[in-house]
Amino acid sequence: MNQHEIDIVKSTAPVLAQYGEQITTCFYRNLFEAHPELLNVFNRTNQRTGRQQTALANTVYAAAQHIDQLHVLVPVVKQIAHKHRSIGVKAEHYPIVGEFLLGAIKEVLGDSATDDILAAWKKAYGDIADIFISVEKEMYEQAEGAKGGWSDxxxxxxxxxxxxxxxxxxxxxxxxxxxxxxxxxxxxxxxxxxxxxxxxxxxxxxxxxxxxxxxxxxxxxxxxxxxxxxxxxxxxxxxxxxxxxxxxxxAPAGDFVLEQSEEHPVVLISGGVGITPTMPMLKKSIEEHRDITFIHAVRTKEQHIFKDELQELFAKYPFSYHVAYSDGDVDADRTYDQKAGRIIRDDLQKWCKNPEASFYICGSPLFMEEMIKSLKAIGVKSESIHFEAFTPKMSVAVTE
Known part of the structure; x- marks a missing residue:
């Protein structure tokens, strides 16, 4: 993009932020009316709840803000590209999406979306789409080229x-x-x-x-x-x-993964079914003889999934294991550390002995927000905190 086009995109970004969800709602409605076959790819639940519209609006706004420094978006691009590769988004989908996104901008903004503005945004979308296509092409090739791997x-x-x-x-x-x-x-x-x-x-x-x-x-x-x-x-x-x-x-995808430094201590924090990605992280960390702290929050002892499996691991291997039952009824038959109630900052202060460890968090958005806030309050650096959520990501996080 030339400087004039960049200036147009950046200057109109606040307008798109203001009307973002109206534009993305219009976009998805028109897209699926013209191409209902894409409903085989998109998550319709996220459409009904509005989560997808919000996520796309935030992504467009973040891209506009950083259109002259797209390298800033690389971490978010990779997160989204993993999702796209996993569900089957292909290069041929991008021109279709671009056409209907520009059409939605015009429909919502009316005469305010001049030819110059639409031309600049078309160029911006093309540049961003090229990045996604390139990254996802490499991911498809890696998935298919792995031993036993496949595409789609x-x-x-x-x-x-x-x-x-x-x-x-x-x-x-x-x-x-x-x-x-x-x-x-x-x-x-x-x-x-x-x-x-x-x-x-x-x-x-x-x-x-x-x-x-x-x-x-x-x-x-x-x-x-x-x-x-x-x-x-x-x-x-x-x-x-x-x-x-x-x-x-x-094929497996995702960048919320255990880092490869085998000697580095890890703290695995999960809430409810958020325990699912931390279980393989725990087993791999045990295999690598790491210093491990495993923390799990669950409502009741009856809802504590993998309870027996974790008890067996705890009996065989040395790791710190803590469970918080928010309903207040602990499990007397278990040997791991338990508390009644929710996990609070003081618990993390007591359980997390090494603030230089790498912290991995998965659970509901509210749970993760509380854990991240508490970890930062006890001195854990932002770059040491990793988390995963399965609702559409809010891409404006790249501006933090």
Whole structure:
């Protein structure tokens, strides 16, 4: 882009911030009317709740702010690109998205969106799309080129289904073609694609790989969502997918992963089903003889998934293990450290002996926000804190 185009994009960024969600809502409505086949790729629940519209609006605003220094966006680009590769976004989708995004800007802003403004934004979108296409092309090639790897989706059969609690099941999945599975990094996830009988289009959800060490299967652990509108896939998996059934799955993806420095101490903090990516991180850290602190928050002892599995690991290996039961009823039969109530700053101060450790957090947005705030209050540096959320990311975080 030339300087004049850059100036136009940056000067109009506040306008797009003001009308961002109106523009993205208009964009998605028009896009799906013209290309309903894309509903096989996009998460319709995130559309209904407005999360996707908000995330896209924030991404567009962040891109506009940094259009003359796009390298600042690289961490966020990689996060989003992992999601895109996992669900099957392809290079040919970008021109379609660009056309309808520009059309939505024009529709919402009317005469205020002059030809010069639209031309500048078209150029900006093209530059940003090229970055995504390039990064995602490399990710597709890596996924397919890995030993046992594949591109897009392939069928897996349910080898075992285990009830972890009243609202959580684990599914042990093996490839139908019986090829060896590629290794993955602890913390990564897969996309599961199913045809829910009540839905016209395919449904895709992303689930962390919750086990580590045996490459003959992948394990995902799925909590039934209370909200029926948001939980159509989890309900389908719980109620209708049994041993011997097949589902489609993409290759592992994601950058919320355990760092490769084997001697570095780690603190793994999870809330509820957020324990799923920290379980493989724990097992890998044990394998590497790291200094480990494992902290888990859960409402009741009955909802504490992997409880027996963790007890067995704790009995065999030296790591610090703490559980907080927010309902106040601790489990008297267990030997790990327990507390009644929620995790507070003083707990983290007591349990996290080394503020120079790397901290990995997964749970609800509110839980992660509270943990991050408390960790910073006890002196943990921002660059030492890593977290994962499975709702669309707020890309304005790059400006922090």
């Amino acid at each position: 989706y392939k069928p897996f059969v349910v080898a075992k289904k285990v009830k972890e609690s009243s609202d959580v099941y684990s599914f042990y999945l093996k490839p139908v073609d019986q090829n060896p599975l590629p290794t993955f990094l602890p913390g990564q996830y897969v996309s599961v694609r199913v045809q829910v009988p009540s839905e016209e289009f395919m449904s895709i959800r992303q689930y962390s790989l919750s086990d580590f060490g045996d490459q003959s299967y992948y394990r995902i652990t799925v909590k039934r969502e209370v909200n029926v509108a948001e939980g159509e896939v989890s309900a389908y998996l719980h109620d209708h997918v049994e041993v011997g059934n097949e589902i489609e799955m993409s």
